[in-house]
Amino acid sequence: DVKVTQSSRYLVKRTGEKVFLECVQDMDHENMFWYRQDPGLGLRLIYFSYDVKMKEKGDIPEGYSVSREKKERFSLILESASTNQTSMYLCASSPTPYRKGSNQPQHFGDGTRLSIL
């Protein structure tokens, strides 16, 4: 069965810290995504990657960066954590190569609830 694993379910960090959120998928999917979920705002795309070492900004990339050194792993980095980055972070993956209209659903991890104090 398809599985997307996020390394932490709950995380508490302090302002100014550099924070790493890790995501691993076991489906050999080309595409991986990072979203944040806030009440009333739905899911907002932070970054996505369509291949190893390739990344593109989503709707809210400010204050974040990503790394994809291996196909199965996609990391989200908060360069200097701030309280407004307290949120639920969701990782997802999907098949289908870039530049083709994709009708495949995304597969999500269970999320990391991040609190910045």
Next chain:
Amino acid sequence: AQSVAQPEDQVNVAEGNPLTVKCTYSVSGNPYLFWYVQYPNRGLQFLLKYITGDNLVKGSYGFEAEFNKSQTSFHLKKPSALVSDSALYFCAVIPYTGGFKTIFGAGTRLFVKA
């Protein structure tokens, strides 16, 4: 701007009654349409999708969705609600522009009362 609207923050229904969760979209071209469900402290799970063909799409757990091109809607339905259907539901759209970016609605919380 391309968008997805879920006009109801919350839907309340009694167990055994039919349920409808509404979704309308505004995108160019013919989009791909999806519904996802999120249970507490979990990620989103795929329920069903519309690609082309029949306007009534059947999915997991007895859910179905009706695509209406003229009204640009894709409402989620179930003939008989269960208490275990209580969750957060997201409508999503992939515009067929050659990419794969998904636009999500804000979500609708469904409460099914016993």
